[in-house]
Structure formats: C-alpha cells, structure tokens
Amino acid sequence: MLNSLRTKLTLSMLITSLAAISVMALITPWLLEQRFVNEAREVHFKGFVRAIEEFRQDHQEWGGRQSALLINQYLSNRQAAPIRPALSDQRPTVSNSFRFVLTDHQGFVFLPFFEYxxxxxxxxxxxxxxxxxxxxxxxxxxALGGGELPLTDQDKSYLLIQSRSMLIGAAAGLAVTLLLSLTMGSQLVKHLQALTRAAIEMSKGNLNQRVQVEGKDEVALLAREFNRMAQELNNTYAELKASNETIKAQAEAMQELSLRDELTGLHNRRYFNQQFRLMHHQAIRYQDALALALGDIDNFKQINDRFSHHIGDAVLKQVAVLMQKEIREADVLARYGGEEFVILMAHTDKRQAEGLIDRIRAKVEAWPWHQLASELHVTISFGISDKLDSDLGHSMLVEADNRLYQAKDLGRNRVCV
Known part of the structure; x- marks a missing residue:
C-alpha cells in the first residue's frame, strides 16, 4: 500500500505539470495570433487615415454619399483601391483574403467589399x-475587417521557436517534477512506514513506542501527536496497574445506579431521603429556608388505562425532562414513587418555591402531548411546604402531602402552598 501511495504521489505531480503545460501550449499560439491580427489592423488603419487626410487636403467636402463617391474615384485615380499601405518593412502582412470595408464618419461606404x-x-x-x-x-x-489573416514565414518561424522553447521547458519541468516526487515521496513513505510499525507494535501491547520525524508539515505533526498519545496511554496503563482506581470507579458507578430511577433517569426515593435528612438538618442548624414540593401527575391511572402503560411510561419520562430543565443546579429532583415527584429547594421559602413550581406546572400543561398520543393531555398538581420542625422533616413531608391533596380536591392542575 505504501508503494502504491508513492506511485499515486508521483503520478499526481506529473499529471498536474502536464495539465499546466498543455494549457499554456493551447493559449500561447492563440495569444500570438491575436497580437499579429491587432498589429496588422493598426498598420492598415494608419494607411486608411493617411488616405483620408490626403483626400481632405484636396477637397473641402467630407462626409455624405457624394463625398464617398468622390473619394472612391480619387483613390482609384491614384491606384489606391483597394487601399494597401506599404507593409514591406513591417510585420505582419496580409493576403488578398484579408479585406476592409471603409466608410466616412457618417457611415457612407467609399471602399466596398463583400456584400456592401x-x-x-x-x-x-x-x-x-x-x-x-x-x-x-x-x-x-x-473600418469593417473581414477574411483570414495568414501567417508569414517570419511569423511561423517565431511560433516554431516558441513551441520548441515550451517543449524544452516542459521536459525540464517534468524532469524536476519527477525528481521531486521521487525524493519527497520516498521521505513521506519512510515516515509513514515508521508510524505504521509503531501502531502495529502498540496493537500488540508494546506501548512504549516513539516515532522520530522532524519538520513542521502534517506528517511531522501526526508523528508528534502519535508520540503524545502513546505517552499518555503508557502513563495511564502504568497508573492502572499500580492502583485500584478502576475498581473504585466501577463501585462508584454502581452506587450511582442504585440511586437512580431506571425509567426516568432521575434520582430515586433512597437518594432523596439521604439528601433530605442532610439538608433539613443544615437548614435548622443555620436557620436557613428550605422548601419541599410534592408533585403528582393528574389522572395518571386513566392515562394508563386509556392509552396503555407504554404511553404512561413515556409521560413519566417527558415530565421528568421538563422538570429537569426548570429546576436550579442546587435543587434535588427525584421520582418519589409511581407518578409522584419530589423537589427539594435549599435557601428557598414557600413563596419563592411557588413561582418555580408553577412554571413547571405550566410547562407540563403546555407541552404538545398529542405527539405521544392523539387526544392525550397531561397536567400535574403540587403541594409545597417550608415547615421546619425538629422531627427529621416528617412534618414537612406531611404538610406538603396535605397541600397536594388540597390541589387535587380543588380541581387539579394547580399549586397549593
């Protein structure tokens, strides 16, 4: 594969050079021909102007049909029709097929050719x-020009010299391109071979690999990044062998899973109880505010019965998502059980909590539940308490639960404090 890479690199450079040379070979002759045509026209135009100037010196009238007839006769008498300026000492020349139609400044033809x-x-x-x-x-x-402009022997010789010069330059360019591609290709392939060998050794478990590539190009950058990653991998492997960090990380992950609700991904009741005891104790000790909100999805049993338990699970997960977006970083959100959720808000009294919880209630009500099932509509009710008694939070839970039942009795989809 590496030999193929070298071949591709060489071919690409050769093809690029050939393409550039081919374009130049096509454009240069055309540019030269255009130059000859322009020079021929300029020489003829000067001759035409001289003829008109001579006529105007002998005749007062210039312009119009009568004047056109006079200058035609004038030029015929002077053996100047068709007008052919002396070009024997100038280049390029023209043949009889290269003609001009001449008019005065009003457009009247005094030297006709073609269909004029x-x-x-x-x-x-x-x-x-x-x-x-x-x-x-x-x-x-x-002046209207027409016909083809032939090339003189001098012009053809000039173009031949140009073509030969381009061929010599092309041959030299191809030789230099081939030399550079072989030199640079060999160096590139050598570096890639070193990287490949090092990668194969690492795949076998030999992590202590280094690649020596100097320079600032992409291959050198790749080699340095490879060396850096190899060093990091080697260090990580050594650290893992010398410690029990992997076992500890796995234990922590399992502990986290044990504190998460499998369906919604929220913390579960066990985690809430741990945090509630701690935060309740700190709020009493430092005389700080603490609010607790219990939420219950309205008529959840009817949702399961009418739309299936699968839709019911989807409702629970979506409600969890909406609540997570609204709570603050310091708040604790957990699934308390079934269709019940609990939110613990530190440094928050019941009035502040009411604003946050009512936003959650409104978000739940406004979400497009028809996306889950046609005619599905979901609301949620909340009860809030900020009662702090020295009873490990029991009275706060009871009061929040009472307020939740009050919200249900008052018609659901509301927050009671």
Missing amino acids: ELGQQLSAEQLQQANPLTLDGELVGY
Missing part, C-alpha cells in the same frame, strides 16, 4: 461593430 455597395450608408448597429478611424482625436471614418 459604394455609397451605402451603414446602420448604427453595423457601425457599433466597426473600428473607428481617428485623426488627431477627430473621428473621420470607420
């Missing part, structure tokens, strides 16, 4: 496609 006639006035659209002829910044006429 002497004295014909070109439309505005046709003039937009023509090349303007100017004399000292003044518009004196238009």
Whole structure:
C-alpha cells in the first residue's frame, strides 16, 4: 500500500505539470495570433487615415454619399483601391483574403467589399461593430475587417521557436517534477512506514513506542501527536496497574445506579431521603429556608388505562425532562414513587418555591402531548411546604402531602402552598 501511495504521489505531480503545460501550449499560439491580427489592423488603419487626410487636403467636402463617391474615384485615380499601405518593412502582412470595408464618419461606404455597395450608408448597429478611424482625436471614418489573416514565414518561424522553447521547458519541468516526487515521496513513505510499525507494535501491547520525524508539515505533526498519545496511554496503563482506581470507579458507578430511577433517569426515593435528612438538618442548624414540593401527575391511572402503560411510561419520562430543565443546579429532583415527584429547594421559602413550581406546572400543561398520543393531555398538581420542625422533616413531608391533596380536591392542575 505504501508503494502504491508513492506511485499515486508521483503520478499526481506529473499529471498536474502536464495539465499546466498543455494549457499554456493551447493559449500561447492563440495569444500570438491575436497580437499579429491587432498589429496588422493598426498598420492598415494608419494607411486608411493617411488616405483620408490626403483626400481632405484636396477637397473641402467630407462626409455624405457624394463625398464617398468622390473619394472612391480619387483613390482609384491614384491606384489606391483597394487601399494597401506599404507593409514591406513591417510585420505582419496580409493576403488578398484579408479585406476592409471603409466608410466616412457618417457611415457612407467609399471602399466596398463583400456584400456592401459604394455609397451605402451603414446602420448604427453595423457601425457599433466597426473600428473607428481617428485623426488627431477627430473621428473621420470607420473600418469593417473581414477574411483570414495568414501567417508569414517570419511569423511561423517565431511560433516554431516558441513551441520548441515550451517543449524544452516542459521536459525540464517534468524532469524536476519527477525528481521531486521521487525524493519527497520516498521521505513521506519512510515516515509513514515508521508510524505504521509503531501502531502495529502498540496493537500488540508494546506501548512504549516513539516515532522520530522532524519538520513542521502534517506528517511531522501526526508523528508528534502519535508520540503524545502513546505517552499518555503508557502513563495511564502504568497508573492502572499500580492502583485500584478502576475498581473504585466501577463501585462508584454502581452506587450511582442504585440511586437512580431506571425509567426516568432521575434520582430515586433512597437518594432523596439521604439528601433530605442532610439538608433539613443544615437548614435548622443555620436557620436557613428550605422548601419541599410534592408533585403528582393528574389522572395518571386513566392515562394508563386509556392509552396503555407504554404511553404512561413515556409521560413519566417527558415530565421528568421538563422538570429537569426548570429546576436550579442546587435543587434535588427525584421520582418519589409511581407518578409522584419530589423537589427539594435549599435557601428557598414557600413563596419563592411557588413561582418555580408553577412554571413547571405550566410547562407540563403546555407541552404538545398529542405527539405521544392523539387526544392525550397531561397536567400535574403540587403541594409545597417550608415547615421546619425538629422531627427529621416528617412534618414537612406531611404538610406538603396535605397541600397536594388540597390541589387535587380543588380541581387539579394547580399549586397549593
């Protein structure tokens, strides 16, 4: 596979170089030809302007159909039609197939070719496609070019030299590319081989592996990260062998599971009782406020009977989620049993607790229960107490329970304090 990687790297660099050279080989001749065409047109345009200038020196009138006929006759008499400027000492030259149609500044043709006639006035659209002829910044006429521009022997020789130069450059570029790809590819493959061997050794349990790769490229970065992870793994393995942290972590996880309700993921009644005794004792000792809320899902038995126990379980889990989103970090939320929930709120009196619990009640009522079952509607009732007596919290639980029954008797879906 590594040899294949080297081959792919070499081929990719060669293909990239070939593609770049091919594009240049296609574009350069076209650019040169455009240059020859532009130079030929400029030479001809200068000749046309000189002819018009000579005519204007001998004739006062310039512009219009009559003027076009006069300059045509004038040029014919001077053996200047078709107009061909002296190009023997200039490059590029043109053949008879490379023609121009000339008009005055008003668009009247005085040198016709192709389908154009002497004295014909070109439309505005046709003039937009023509090349303007100017004399000292003044518009004196238009030229419409047509036909193919042939290349002279000098032009062809110039293009041949260019092509040979490009071929020599391409060969040199390919040679350099091949040399670089082989050199860099060999170095890259060597580093990857070292990484592969180290990874295989680690998979066999030999964790003390290091890869020596210098530089700042991606392979060097990969090697450094590999060395770092290998060192961390080696350290972790050594620590695990020297201690009983794994056993301790497992024991703590099992302890946590024993304090969680399996269905809702909330803490269970056992955990609540532990926290309640501790927080109740601290509230009395430091004369701090403590509130307890008991909640019960309204008509839960009817939900089970009408919609199935599966829907009932889904309701319990969703209510648990809604309550968890509203309680504070310091609050204790637990499933007390069946459809009952209990919330313990430190540093909170019953009025403060009432605001929090009523938000929970409203959230439960407003949640789209039809997503679980059509015509399903769920509400919850709460009873709140902040009574602190030296009876391990028994009176607080009794009072909260009484307030919960009061909420039920008053029509459910309410909070009683």
